[in-house]
Amino acid sequence: MPQVRPQTGNPTWLPEALRAEGLDVTEFPGWRQRGHGTFKDIRGVMVHHTGSDRASAASIAEGRPDLAGPLSQVHIARDGTVTVVAAGVAWHAGVGMYPWVPANMGNWHLIGIECANSGTSPSAPHRRNWPDAQYFALVRCCAAINRRLGHNAARTIGHKEYAGRAQGKWDPGGIDMDLLRRDIAEQRSADIGAVPTPRPPVPVGEYADILLYRGSRGTQVAELQRRLKAAYAAYAGDLVVDGVFGVETERAVREFQRRFGGLKVDGIVGPATAAAMRLKLV
Structure with a gap:
């Protein structure tokens, strides 16, 4: 060193x-x-x-x-x-x-x-x-x-x-x-001197097919809601785990993206956001 x-x-x-x-x-x-x-x-x-x-x-x-x-x-x-x-x-x-x-x-x-x-x-x-x-x-x-x-x-x-x-x-x-x-x-390893905020490495092979957004439904949405509710209770603690990607889920995703940094704040869970969140795949 x-x-x-x-x-x-x-x-x-x-x-x-x-x-x-x-x-x-x-x-x-x-x-x-x-x-x-x-x-x-x-x-x-x-x-x-x-x-x-x-x-x-x-x-x-x-x-x-x-x-x-x-x-x-x-x-x-x-x-x-x-x-x-x-x-x-x-x-x-x-x-x-x-x-x-x-x-x-x-x-x-x-x-x-x-x-x-x-x-x-x-x-x-x-x-x-x-x-x-x-x-x-x-x-x-x-x-x-x-x-x-x-x-x-x-x-x-x-x-x-x-x-x-x-x-x-x-x-x-x-x-x-x-x-x-x-x-x-x-x-x-993220060089925050080169970009405004650090971006996590994206494990493409694991998250390449992830795309969740308002209107999405199913077990993967429910897992996203559980992850937000459990790990980010400060702003997602009241989120209902119902498998429906609604307004409140989108709001929590946007807040996660804003706080984490280096992510596009669009309320959509694609590979980069899923990787940053370490979302469990189901």
Whole structure:
């Protein structure tokens, strides 16, 4: 990997970078001033699960009785909502080591992402109990930060990779870090400097025959509605799964296309939109 001069100072650019990756971002009150001091330099990203599916952004910002907040810089809810909670150093890494991180100094060199997730168990298969909305928000957050820092996906690590031996940590549970880095690399490969927003690669062989639009009916439309309703509840949570591509389904598709970026906003599900949505074929 080419040598990149580390960025110094606190990442006040986080909301800007995350939004440029097509994410909807909430800024927790006071985030710019929140932290335990200033980063020495920023070398990468560390991924965590909170241990609870219900852990809120406020709990990460404010901490707990035995550990003062902030506990990371970014929080991702199960519905994919991304909240920037702090710009300064957060207590998320603790004791540990990794080849390109000074021993026991992860807090001062790594941006932390806490995902509201139980982790299931140390041996859980990849993405067990990780909703699509949350998982792909995580992928895009990591890609956005790597992109801003000028790094590739290798600069995203799990807490378990840094602190597993020293602290017995196993987060993020239910995440194979190699597979996560693969997905980040795929997202990271889009050159957003060349186009307004990143476009996903289209697996033509899989989605070439997909064409759903207002008036379409059947099981594939129902699967589209389930996908939108489950993964994009913020704007499609009330969608009725009836197998009929009506006005509300079209509206949800348009909103997905608008938010994802790099897609034509026409309310039609063709190969590119189906690929971006990772629509299950039935």
